[in-house]
Amino acid sequence: MNPLGYVRATTVEEAAEAFAAHPGARYLGGGTNLVDLMKLGVEEPSCLVDVNRLPLDEVEELPDGSLRVGALVRNSDLAAHPLVRDRYPVLSQALLAGASGQLRNAATTGGNLLQRTRCQYFQDLSKPCNKREPGTGCGAREGVHRDHAVLGWSDQCIATHPSDMAVALAALDARVELHGEQGARSVPAAAFHRLPGDRPQQDTEIRPGELITGVLLPGAAAGLPSAYRKARDRASYAFALASVAVVLRVSDGTVEHAGIAFGALAHRPWRAARAEEALLGGPATAAAFEQAVDRELAAARPLRDNGYKVPLARALAVDVLTRLAAADGA
Amino acid sequence: MDSDTHRSGTTLRVNGKPHTLVLDNRRVLLDVLRDDLDLTGAKKGCDHGQCGACTVLVDGRRVNSCLQLAVALDGCEVTTVEGLAGDGEELHPLQQAFLERDAFQCGYCTPGQICSAVAALAEAAAGHPSHVTDPAAPSGLPVPLDADEIRERLSGNLCRCGAYPRIVEAVEDVIR
Numbered sequence: 001m002n003p004l005g006y007v008r009a010t011t012v013e014e015a016a017e018a019f020a021a022h023p024g025a026r027y028l029g030g031g032t033n034l035v036d037l038m039k040l041g042v043e044e045p046s047c048l049v050d051v052n053r054l055p056l057d058e059v060e061e062l063p064d065g066s067l068r069v070g071a072l073v074r075n076s077d078l079a080a081h082p083l084v085r086d087r088y089p090v091l092s093q094a095l096l097a098g099a100s101g102q103l104r105n106a107a108t109t110g111g112n113l114l115q116r117t118r119c120q121y122f123q124d125l126s127k128p129c130n131k132r133e134p135g136t137g138c139g140a141r142e143g144v145h146r147d148h149a150v151l152g153w154s155d156q157c158i159a160t161h162p163s164d165m166a167v168a169l170a171a172l173d174a175r176v177e178l179h180g181e182q183g184a185r186s187v188p189a190a191a192f193h194r195l196p197g198d199r200p201q202q203d204t205e206i207r208p209g210e211l212i213t214g215v216l217l218p219g220a221a222a223g224l225p226s227a228y229r230k231a232r233d234r235a236s237y238a239f240a241l242a243s244v245a246v247v248l249r250v251s252d253g254t255v256e257h258a259g260i261a262f263g264a265l266a267h268r269p270w271r272a273a274r275a276e277e278a279l280l281g282g283p284a285t286a287a288a289f290e291q292a293v294d295r296e297l298a299a300a301r302p303l304r305d306n307g308y309k310v311p312l313a314r315a316l317a318v319d320v321l322t323r324l325a326a327a328d329g330a
Numbered sequence: 331m332d333s334d335t336h337r338s339g340t341t342l343r344v345n346g347k348p349h350t351l352v353l354d355n356r357r358v359l360l361d362v363l364r365d366d367l368d369l370t371g372a373k374k375g376c377d378h379g380q381c382g383a384c385t386v387l388v389d390g391r392r393v394n395s396c397l398q399l400a401v402a403l404d405g406c407e408v409t410t411v412e413g414l415a416g417d418g419e420e421l422h423p424l425q426q427a428f429l430e431r432d433a434f435q436c437g438y439c440t441p442g443q444i445c446s447a448v449a450a451l452a453e454a455a456a457g458h459p460s461h462v463t464d465p466a467a468p469s470g471l472p473v474p475l476d477a478d479e480i481r482e483r484l485s486g487n488l489c490r491c492g493a494y495p496r497i498v499e500a501v502e503d504v505i506r
Contacts, residue, residue: 003336006355006401028402035358035397036378048355050402076391080458082469089465096461100486101450103379105391106398227465236461236485 001038005047012179012213015051019209020181022047027211029072029111032103037116041125042132056110056213059083065219068177071110071212075165076101078109088217090226090245094168097230100237110212113166113176113192116203117159117267118239120144130156131200141303147241150300150309151266157200158303160264161193162239167263168228170271171245172221180210189215190261193268200267224249224257225324229316240264242313248324250284260321262313265300272296272317284325286318293317338401344369345413353400360384360395363410371411371441375488382487385442385449386410392449394486411441414448424448427500435491443487447501450483451475475505 005022009015019025024046026034037043056070059081067083078084079095099107121127121139128137140148140158148158169176169189176192178185193204206212230243243263249256258279260272275296282288293314300310341350344367353362360377363369363386372395375383379394386395387409414422424444427433434440454473459465462482463473473479480501481494489497 001356004355005335006338006399008402008404028399031399031402032379032394032397035399038356039378048399048402052402076453076458080453080456080469085459085465085469092459093461093465096459096463100382101453101460101483102382102385102392102394102446102486105449106393236482 001041002044002046004045006050007047008050008053010053012054012056012211015049015054015211016179016181016209018047018049019211022049025049027051029108030074030106031111032099032107033111033115037123040123042116042123051211062219065222067217067222069109069215069217071108071177071214073109074105075099075107075109075112076104079104084217087222088168088172088226090171090228090247091165091168091217093228094164094230094243094245097228097240097243098164109165109215112163113169113212113215114204114206115162118162119148119159122159131159131196134199134201144305145303146305147239147264148303148306149266150302150306151262151270151297152195153267153301154196154198154200156198157196157267159196159200159267161203161266161268162264163269164228164230164240164243164263166193167243167261167269168226168245169215169217170261170269171226171247171259173218173259175216175218176212177214177216178206178210179213180207184213186216190269190271196267203267221247221259225328226259227320227324229320230263231312231316242309242316244313244317244320245269246317246320246324248284248321248328250325250328253284255279255282255284255288255325258321260296260317262317265309265313274299275317284321284328286322289318289321289325290314293321338404340401340404342400342403342406342408344408345410351400355399355401357400358396359386359388359398359400359403359408362400363395363408369410369412372445373438373441375439375442380488381439381442382446383439383442385445385487387445387449390449390452392446409445411445414444422448423504424451424500427503428497431496431500431503433496433500434489434493439487439489439491443484443489443497446484446487447497447504450480451501451504454479454483475501477502
């Protein structure tokens with residue numbers, strides 16, 4: 001690890017100034033991924049701008065019924081927050097399905113979104129990786145890729161995004177709030193992460209120096225039946241092989257709203273727009289759920305060793321949709 | 331470059347004692363505890379936040395000390411396994427239970443297991459759910475811990491000797 005500077009910021013403006021003043025700087029939140037990547041030599045910041053003292057650690061209820069989650073709210077606190085558990089169970093469940101108690105205590109909402117892929121080629125400096133070092137090739141493409149993408153990958157990169165939380169946010173139509181040189185803006189959570197294309201080094205739509213200040217959970221999704229289900233190699237403390245977040249409203253047996261997102265299948269949480277479209281206004285039956293999910297997963301292009309992900313994701317999604325529909329008195 | 335810009339002043343209260351240190355910005359809490367403060371209870375297992383052997387409490391919350399940059403913890407209260415028993419001779423109930431249940435073989439993961447369990451009990455008492463908690467359970471109320479809950483809540487602490495069954499029993503003893 002190279003020597004590095006350290007600046008403790010107390011306001012968003014101060015953090016942005018410090019970041020701009022130190023080329024090669026990184027914002028430090030919980031550090032659970034960044035510090036690890038620094039130890040591995042994947043990240044080599046010249047300076048850390050510590051944002052942990054910024055006043056962004058509250059969950060705030062807004063007059064329109066939405067919830068604003070500060071970027072520094074820790075994953076464990078967000079998962080346990082009564083308003084989140086009661087109104088957005090999918091988010092609480094997704095958070096609790098990720099990492100360990102120790103990591104969730106440190107990891108922040110903003111940092112969770114910005115964590116990097118756990119592709120072993122990305123984390124190993126002795127291997128080629130277009131994400132870590134553009135132009136060097138992809139070791140995983142013909143290598144060990146059992147955990148890698150089946151949707152939306154490119155010749156340059158087949159990595160997946162590791163977050164569980166982000167999958168729930170995509171299904172909830174949440175928005176990511178950002179602060180940068182040009183002021184504040186917000187981006188739909190489902191569009192915050194990118195597909196790799198020919199720029200796999202760019203995970204998200206965030207601009208240089210921009211800071212995530214919070215996440216907005218829309219009032220429209222509050223209280224809707226929702227759930228998260230994750231398949232992994234062991235019962236706890238492992239990244240997803242496939243996961244699904246579903247928000248579903250059924251009335252008189254008809255689907256009135258469906259928000260579906262898959263995790264661990266792509267370079268970003270995969271919002272299943274085709275499946276949602278197929279379900280909307282139709283019957284909330286197992287057959288309809290199967291058809292809709294198949295329509296979405298028809299786009300899958302499995303690699304040599306990860307074809308299992310397609311039927312696995314299908315089974316998870318149909319199961320969660322069916323359970324939510326039953327619970328919603330379809 | 332001026333080497334002073336790579337170091338920062340930090341005050342940590344560790345097991346009740348204040349320490350004012352000037353530290354290289356790269357150093358993690360685990361190394362400072364072990365190498366500077368002679369508190370070798372917290373162990374370096376993986377050094378990547380994957381094994382839990384380095385678990386300590388920062389402001390009462392369990393964290394992997396191998397991933398916490400010490401300079402970022404200025405003003406924080408750190409409790410290591412050495413600080414659990416307090417001033418007297420008496421062990422913390424979890425330490426006593428681990429002894430009585432023989433909840434270890436080599437003992438390397440034990441300080442992390444115990445610190446993690448102390449915090450896990452506090453989290454459950456404060457109403458924090460886990461992955462195996464019924465989502466329909468009322469929020470804000472203490473969560474009762476059965477063996478499944480204990481296993482899930484301690485899943486961030488690996489034991490290569492496989493002492494898990496007795497670790498669960500030791501935690502159950504303290505709950506009862």
